[in-house]
Amino acid sequence: MTSSSPVKLTSLSSKGGCGCKIGPADLAKVLQELPQGISDPNLLVGLDTSDDAGVYRLNDTTAIVQTVDFFTPIVDDPYDFGQIAAANAISDVYAMGGKPITALNVVAFPIAALDKSILADILRGAGDKLKEADAVLVGGHSIDDQEPKFGMAVTGLIHPDKVRTNAGAQPGDSLVLTKPIGVGIMTTSLKKGLLSEKEIERVTKVMTTLNRKAAEISEKYTVHASTDVTGFGLLGHASEMAKGSNVGIRLFYKQVPILERVQELAKSGAVPGGTKNNFAHLEDVVTYPESMSQVEKWILCDAVTSGGLLLSVDSEEAKRLAEELRDNGVEAQVIGEVLGENKGRITVQ
Structure with a gap:
């Protein structure tokens, strides 16, 4: 923790908890109402498969990856909040296999009600993460x-x-996950005053860690x-992968890395509303x-902020990838497998 500000940022958020996205069911209804955009063969990734970012081809060797993400405070330290928000926004570029190059800050702040140093700390945290x-x-x-x-828009x-x-x-x-889950439950618990300083530091470290190392190491694998x-939780994003790929997915619960004390x-009762919305949305699949x-x-x-990468990897390489990631400080585990049957659905064992 680097800021001495006495203000509890999480108390200023009407939502609190995970800073979740609009729920998947509500978002799906809104997107259905959008008119069809202009067809462009250079748009390589758009809205069709609910992917992490858009990708537009500039020429035969270069495409740009574009994404934007912002949310209310989920930790009290301004500097840490800035780092988390930046890491979360940058993550979408890593998920697409890209290299982030530029970013734009997106700021909403009660400038007359809070000390300007708080905003300065937020921006400083984000800037340091960009440099990283x-x-x-x-x-x-x-x-x-x-x-x-x-x-940030990245x-x-x-x-x-x-x-x-x-x-x-x-x-x-095989499916490899590169960070533990349970972040939404932990940050909701933080808002309720249920976490120790050590636990706050632990979940903050998870959220501020870039997915850069995981993305770069995985480039050597299939x-x-x-x-x-992120916001739709492990099962929500796995469901999007199952539907988009027209495959089934089997997850092994005991192999999924989960932050300490999350179940307790x-x-x-420290379960955010976004997590419960995710569960309700997925009940049929x-x-x-x-x-x-x-x-x-x-x-x-659980609705996650700045979570890990979920990678679908050639089964002969997945264990080796997970081991190399762990050797380099990434909390990676093989957590499931992709199936030819049960398409669009997930089975938990």
């Missing part, structure tokens, strides 16, 4: 708002033939599909074992 990603801040936009919000570069999407998973692949796990905290508790189901649907 070797990306450059080129500007931004701010508004005076009663509820603080911060994020642009990256990628070769058109090397774009990773969530729609390329192949039967026989990765057929990729997404990052969830049992105490996920089959759980009869022995699985409601809390365990919620954990798999």
Whole structure:
């Protein structure tokens, strides 16, 4: 923690908890009402498969990756909040296989009500995370708002033939996850005053860690599909991969990395609304074992901020990839497999 500000940023958010996206069911209804855009063969990735970012081809060797993300504070330290928001926004570029190059700040802040040093700390945290990603801040936009919000619009570069999407998973692949889940439950618990300083530092470290190392190491392996796990939770993003790839997915619950004390905290009632919305949205496409508790189901649907990459990898390479990632400090595990049957659905074991 680097700021001495006495203000609890999470108390200024009417939502609190995970800073979640609009729920998947509501968002799907809104997107259905959008008119069809102009057809352009250079638009390599658009809205069709609910992917992490858009990709537009400039020429035969270069495409741009574009994404934007922002949310209300989920930790109290302004500097940490800036780092988390930046890492979360940049992650979409890594998920597509790209290299982030520029970013624009998106700021909403009650400038007359809060000390300006708080906003300065937020921007400083975000700037330091951009430097870590070797990306450059080129500007931004701010508004005076009663509820603080911060994020970034990020642009990256990628070769058109090397774009990773969530729609390329192949039967026989194994699924590798590169960060533990349970972030939404932990940050909701933080708002309720249920976490120790050590636990706050632990979940903050998870959220501020860039997916850069995981993305770069995985470039040496046969990765057929990729997404990052964020607001729709592990099962939500796995479901998008299953539908987009027209495959089935089997997840092994005991192999999924979960932050410490998450089950205990969830049992105490620290489950964000976004997590419960995710679970409700997925009820018709996920089959759980009869022995699985409601809390365990919620954990798999937990709304994550700045989560890890979910990679669909050639099964002969997945274990080796996970081992190399762990050797380099990435909390990676093989958590499931891709099936040719049960298309568009997920089975949890």
